[in-house]
Amino acid sequence: MEMVARAASKASRHSDLPRVINLLQDPISRSLKERHISALKRVVKRCQNGYLLRDLSDVFQIIKICAEKSEEHPEYVSVLRDLVHLCRIPFLKEKASDEMKYADVVMDSLSQMGFLMRIPSDAVQEQICASIISLYIPDKVQHYGAGVCSTSLVYRRELVERSGLAETLLMSLALLEKQLPVRLQVLQALQILSKSSAVNCNLILKVEGAQKICFHMNEPDPSGQLLFRSTEILWNLLDNGSKEEVTKQLSNMDCVMVLKETFVQHFLNGTKQYDRQLRNDLLVITTLVAENPSAPLIESGFARQLVHYATIPELRSNNPLTHNVKLTFCNEDFEMKKLLLNLVVVLSRDLAAIQLFKESCMILALMLLVRPGFTESRRRESPAQLDEEYMDCQANTCLLVFLDWCTQQATGTDCFFGKGQGFHGRGGQNGRKSQMRYCMRLLRCMVLLNNNLINQDVCDQGAINQLTGLLRRFQESKEEEDNVSVEIQSDILVTLSSLCEGDMHRKELFGAEGVEVTIDYLKMNPAQLYSGLGHNRLILCTMECVWSCIVGCYISEDLFLQKEGAFLLLDFIQLSPRSMLNVAVATLLELCENPKTLLHVEAWRGDKELTAPALLLWLWRKEEMELGVKRNQYGQIEDMKKPLETKYQKQEPLKSIPVKSLSAAVMDVTENLRAKIYAIFCKLGFENLQGLTAEDSITLCIVSSYLDLKAAETWDEVKAELELEGVRPLSPDADALKTISWSSEEKVKHVIELQQSIINQIEQEDLQKEKRTYEAIRFSHKQQELTTKAWEHYVAKTSNFNILKKSKLLQERSIESSRLREKPEGFVFHSTQISGLQTTTFCGRTLAIDSTPAELTGGPLANTDLALERVPIQGGALRKVSSSKTDMELPNTVTVK
Template sequence: MLSSAPPASGFIHKPVLSERRLQSEAVRATDLSRVLQLLQDPLSASLKERQIFILKKVVKRCQRGFLLRDLADIFKIVNLCAERVSDHPEYARILCDLLQICGLPFLKEKSSDEMKYAAVVTDCVSQMGFLMRIPLPEVRRQICSSLITFYSRDKHKHSSDGVCPTRADYRALMLERSGVSETLVMSLALTEEQLSVKLCLLQTLQILSRTSEVNCKLMLRAQAAQKICFHMSEGDPSGELLFRSSEILWNLLENGSRQEVTSQLSNIDCIASLKDAFHHLLLKGFRHHERQLRNDLLLLLSLITEKPGAPLIESGFLKHLTPFLTFPELKSHNPLVRNLKLSFNQEDFEMKKLLLNIMVVLSRDLSALQLFREGRVMLALVLLVKPSSCAERSGRHRRRWTSSQQEELQLQALSTLSSLAPLMLDEYMTCQANTCLLLLLDCCLQHDSSSGRGHGFHGSGGRGGRKALLRYCVRALRSVTSVEHEPLRQDLCDQGAIGQLLGVLRWFLGRPQDEDAVALEIQTDCLFLLSVLCEGDVHRKELFGRDGVEVLIQYLSLDAALVFSGLGHNKLLLSTVDCLWSCVVGCLGAEDVFVERRGVDLLLQLLQRSPRRMLSPLVSALLELCENPQAVTHLLRWSGDRDASAPQLLLHIWRREEETTGVSRDPHGLITDVKRPIVSRHQDQSSSSSSSSHDVSAAVRDVSENLRANIYCIFCKLGFERLSGLSAEDHVTLSIIHRYLDFKVGEVVREVSSELLNEGVCAVVSDEAALRSVLQVTEATAESVRSLQQSILGRQQQEELQEEQLLYKEILFTQKQREIAAEAWRSYVARTSNYSVLKEFKRLQEERSTCEPHAPSDAEPPEPPNTLSDQ
């Protein structure tokens, strides 16, 4: 028949296959419903063999994976098998086989199936996590294995019958939405007695947390960090438990909330567990990965110690860690380090750096400082900082680090010393750390900084290793001298620190080609050190002496344009001025040398070219130098750009300061408010705030913070009467400066009256009259100053008018002379070109000569040019 005949051509083959596929799918759907009906029928409970047989057929038929539209029925079957596992162990194998297939990508028939069945997929993956309640190890291991396979990024090929696996990113998204990672964390408590299952579960969590922030957040919500850390040091001969637990914690730190992780780990049990694991790996771990894991745990502990309130003392962590902090610099009979040996390889080097870093973190705890004192941590740091040649001669211990490692450890030890030394000054002095740092400073100067290269993070600051050492050495000295500890400063001066610091500055001045941000930082710190050491001590200022003044002169010769370069010249300039103030001012010999070397001229040049924020220290330094008569003489003789004198420069700064601070003035600079002649806008704001907070008087505070007060004091040194070469505008400003102190007294009295009124205090009649009298005198002074200013401006206008009239007369005279010359020339031209005019001119000339024979002729023409006379 035609219906049974083979097809004549291949074009009708696909419809036949499609029809068969549809029939197969219909049979499959019918089979799943029949399987469910068979499993749910209470009358078929005795037919266990038949149920297992049918389930095996389902497993065999779905070896390629489950269709998305069949997932609901499949997981109903899975749950039914899970319910019967406890009574009928035969179902365990079927359940494991079904779960194994669940690890394969689910199959979709259409592209829209992924979105259509998303809720079903999420629910099914979530149910896989809930199956961890089944106590059978093989089932739990299969769940973990299936979840790992399901989450993997492996690519699966499309099948020939039209179905294809779901995308990897889709599977990962569904797994995140299911919350199965949180369920697995909560299942850790069920695997206490099943080490193999726990390892599989940890492996699953490790993979799920490797790149997913959502999974890490869900795991942290289930207290994953605390639960995993608490059991990570339990016995496991393979070491896999510790390794996977550490990896999970690091994944949570990288992809989750670092604050939440450290918060969960900041308890006694977790810190004790980490401590035990670290000690075990330190003393018994000799393989490469064990050393790396040891360093990871130490870094994790250092992150926990950064959190305030971590129970470091209660857990015993700090007490057990202290002997390792000083190893191998100090010999110890502590049983923890008696048999400890380092291989001095890269892992041991990283551990030593982590130990130095954890010292800085732990130094915030006062109890930790006491343990550091007992463990002689400061002595270990000093031995590590000591120059290599000195350490070899001391013979305390044998250095086995490589030169690059030793240099980087030395740099980090200097950085650690900068943090610890101010907190442990007694131990610092006992260990003679000042001597060690000065020796290191001397060694750095004896070697060219470009001879080596910096190593590691700390060595990256300088072009070479020596410059980096110099940088951190000076920084350590700065940290200890910043503390008010006179014996320490005296010890530095006794050992020649002032001369060495000046040597460092001269060394950099001789190498301008090496100037960079690091070099400027070192020079700034050296100037700060000199300022701290010499401040208030005349003998130390004498030690600073001529050599120090020569160095300061070179720094004050700095081009003011470099202040805006961004490298740090602004800090260097401010440090130079501060060093001038602390090391020169107050010592007559140093002041004379400074003035002799034209230092006052350099300060005035900087004052003329520097930005506003740098004016205050420069003017303050000038004021202090004005105590020296020679400085006053140089200041009066100075002439800057555009022939500006020092008084003119100071008056210009005063006007610019008033303009910036919002002092009320008219366009000509006259006083507009006689009651508040020098009050600025900022002073009004601070006055209103201080009146409510009972702070220091705004008028008094303005004197200490305002640039104008220093300018007034300088003019008091210069004298208001002997100033010459000032313009009218300068005289107007000078009249205000002359009465600055009277105005300031009026401000204070006005504030006193205002405060008494606000507080409701009734003053005595005589006191009230005195206050009123002072205010009236102040207003009268302001009125007289304003009248003086007006008279100055009036005189200026008169002088300008007289100058204008004189100039006008000169212009008229010049114009008249030009007209006379032009008329004489026209007459001459007429005589030479017209004979009748010449005869008439001759006749008039003869008549005048007969009438006035002895009188000179006023009408005699000028001598003609040679060319015309020749003609």
């Protein structure tokens, strides 16, 4: 067997292919058909193990000649099929470098094989598809003989992609409209080529392959492979190609009608699992098409049918086509139900679909779906028609009951497990959290409509207490927070804010429990704002809840202040990022309407004993720095004409604006913090503020004049607009404008003078401080000089007797000069000095002697018989010793006398 393999390999490597080409093309022998066929059969026989890469050029030249001859002589068709049949075997290489060397030859050969699809022979066309499939899929392990091996699968797939075979096969479908078996083979090849290759998918889409495949997917086919293959190809194009391009090609009336007919047919008549799965695949493709706003789903009537199908079986249908349709509890039907609901979400983005929802009672069907424990026996028709279909379906009740069901413990028969819940159920470790997420999202959207009827109905159902209780459960939960939990809590806070805003009774219902919940959220660690789970949105919703649910209700405000809510707000303002300051400062401003709040604001102390006024002034400077307001190094006004102008106001061109529009100066008030900080200082006052530095005092001068400066800026805009429009005011108006401009300039000058006085005071204080420091340094140097001189004089007295006598004489004179000149009668003077001493110290008749150190005597309680004590050389207390000779000879002791 090994010898046979070697012989075959040798024959394949040494086949005389050029002679065969010459035989086919030679004018003398070109008419010898039998000889041609015999030579071609010998080539087929010699190449049974596959074609060598170096022979591919000659082989495909032979195939091309045979293809040309087969048009006039059908005898060449069979041998042509055999030559193409050998292409199913991986091409063989003799060296590792052959793959790179013959890459262009292989690519051209594969392209030529695709062009052979024009040959009107079913056998050849089917064999071409089969060979392409064999080349593209993993090959079986096979021994090809000594010295050769097959090319790698990656190499073959790359060259198939570069050859453009996918595009050629798709274009060939136009030639095969009446050849169903060949079309199925081509679709199978396209399915395999597009399964894992983005290049092939892009080639197919380049020639509008998605549209062409969809056109013919519903044509008659007893085997059902046509629809299956077409659907699989569309799936591959969506997975590996451009989804936008696929949906664009399918978004025309013809494709939508084909999808409609195919889906309806399988929805009504599909009974097998295969039919249900194919139906769901078509529904997913339809959903993706519906995401394209230009897709004519509504115009084709497909959207109406899909919305109607989405209400089955919750609502009874009078349509005879769907009257007997019954959905089972199988996975495919359950998946279809979720897909239909997802399609409803996609269609809801188009306002034209709202009418379809109303006609199909979509809201009622959805409410029936979310009603826990709903059964057929409880189903009943809706009551009399109301103004709102949402209210007609008692949707608020359904949502709140469903929300309560989501919060129940999963025990007993009420267990509910699952992860995900389809398209929209991502997040959460159980299905109930996912359900709760979308339930709260819907309730929030409905409440934010500000429909008094809906909001009143929600409050009547006890939603405020239910939602605050749900927030308390989240806070007490020991589970680790995720983005879903944070989103649910944020939606609850927004819902409560919308319900309680402007309604005193609802704020009272929010009550103590709501205040405690809000306080707990305000105690959030600022580091959590950057967790990526949505805590930044949660804290903003908390601020809005304080603003809407607490501010304005004195009972809640007092409780909020007792719980140190104002302190928590100021703590957050000190540490929060700039993007959140607007909401936080605005909330504090609203809370300052309560006089008790001002006491808390004045008592607050931040890091490094920072006071609230100092914090607000620091925020003012930081805001002006962000806005690009001109200030010098001390924070003083630089631009006298426009002291408050920001860089954004400078960038806006001067133009005439409508009467109802706001000017740039007025818009600036609403868009930054300065107006809010000014309003808070109006509550606190501008004098006798604690903890202010000199820089704060300079800033406070601007803050106190903010309203006047802003009014002047607005008048300047009015004057500039009049000049722009060419309007000349009347004389009284012109005089009024001049007076306003003059007073504004005087106000700015006054502020600058006040700031300059503070700066001068600072400079004087710095100068005085510098002088005091210099005096202290000079005094220190003087003391050092005196100390040095005293020491030198002391040393001189000990070494020079004359200096000592002079010092003694000076001392005696000094003592004598300090005594009284007049002595009382009977006065007796007793000298305290000893005559004859030549010292400058004060000596008396009593001699003070320093005592022997305690470590030598052993302390006051030690034995006083010192004659018998000896001192150890190593130190320590005296030790009693005997007078023997041996003791006297101890080398480490000394006798004390």
